[in-house]
Amino acid sequence: MTDIDKIAKANDLLRQTFLTGKVVMTAGVHSLxxxxxxxxxxKVRGFGAFTEDNDPYGEHDFGAFDQDGVGKVFWKIDYYDPTLTKGSEDPADPKQTRRVLTILLAEEY
Structure with missing residues (x-):
């Protein structure tokens, strides 16, 4: 398994289960x-519309979709060190990486 495959698998696990990382929603999403x-x-948990345009590195770390009455919604996974103080040195290594999934309205970006 390549590092990209490991990263995508870890990102999918977090996105689909909300386990193995931290999940945050912006104030706009929270107020809905x-x-x-x-x-x-x-929709975030079931997202599978990955293409070269929205997932050029194959990491499954970003998605966007339209939500009725709301508009465009984004979700993004970022990679931090275990203390959440800086970026992970190796996102393929779960011992060195803490994933954070953020769900936000496009207008908040």
């Missing part, structure tokens, strides 16, 4: 009605 927020979470 509960049912809308739940629809967004479901």
């Amino acid at each position: 009605p509960d049912d809308t927020r739940e629809e967004i979470i479901t």
Whole structure:
């Protein structure tokens, strides 16, 4: 398994289960009605529309979709060291990496 495969697999696990990392939502997402927020979470977990345009490195670390009544929603996975104070030196190594999944409205970007 290549490092890219390891990274994509770890990112998919976090995105699909919300386990193995930290998940945060911006104030805009958090302020949405509960049912809308739940629809967004479901779409993030089920996201599979990876293409060369939105996933050029094959890491499955970003996605975007339209949400009725809200507009464009983004999600992004970033790689930090275990203390969350700087970037990970090796995102393929789970011992050196803490993943953070952020869900945000495009207008907040």
